[in-house]
Amino acid sequence: MEKRNKRWTLDDIRAYFAQHDIRISVYRLKIFEYLINERTHPTAEEIYQHLKKELPAISTGTVYNTLRYFLDKKIIQQVNVEKNEARYDATLSWHGHFKCLGCGRVFDLNIENLKLSGLDGFEIFEKHLDLKGLCPECLKRKKY
């Protein structure tokens, strides 16, 4: 389930931003770096808590605004597997998400096949497949 992708350098991200007409700032670089290299589907609050260690002046507003800006520029997607917390994912390919209710982690899912009917004449902009349950580790540890 885990995929090992090569880590992006800040220069990779700078080039990517340039391609997408995104002005560069320290926070934008660091927020995107965290999303693309850690791939843990963090919430805004988790991003804030993580970056605060290195950049103590950061504010939650900046995290929220930057994420909204990235969504607008279509370089990240929102993961709504849980109603009351938005999570963010810099991987744009079509895949699903599984949230473990034990440990709270969100896993990526490969979708081998999906066939829907009754969508003739509809135009689709977004597709989301979200599952909830327990991961093998939590089941093994009898956490629940």
Add this chain to the structure above:
Amino acid sequence: MEKRNKRWTLDDIRAYFAQHDIRISVYRLKIFEYLINERTHPTAEEIYQHLKKELPAISTGTVYNTLRYFLDKKIIQQVNVEKNEARYDATLSWHGHFKCLGCGRVFDLNIENLKLSGLDGFEIFEKHLDLKGLCPECLKRKKY
């Protein structure tokens, strides 16, 4: 895409509540009746606005609490196709949802086939498939 199901009478609902160990009240009957017979996947606010015409003393808190109670009793499901508004569906069979960004309507989707990989050892409690886009009517009217 539209399914024509026979309408439930209040007595049907009373019997259904009894089966599910749900105490009867006027609001519970009317809220469930609206969900099961209209099948428009309304928000709590829409349910409140609709029922207020007939039952002016109803409060929003009652709508929210009743919906949460129904979820708890597993006779309805929550539709989270839109982040900032919970919608509710009394149809429990596995199906997807499509929200039209033009008219705001939520349509049911038949899922002919879904194959996922990488879920060995996982235990799944919930599955949600949510799409967004434009419906044929809105496309035809060139609303967007």
Add this chain to the structure above:
DNA sequence: TATAATTTTAAAATCATTATTATTTTATAC
């Protein structure tokens, strides 16, 4: 380096939802 434009902070505002508490309604015993 100066200027304009954009980004960020800190704080207030928003908005859907939940919790609280007094009151009303419902279920059941008598």
Add this chain to the structure above:
DNA sequence: GTATAAAATAATAATGATTTTAAAATTATA
């Protein structure tokens, strides 16, 4: 049918994630 206990509801306050605002700081560029 009436009394009693339990549950449901109304009105309101509280919550919490997210957005907005306005002033200060940073960045781009002339």
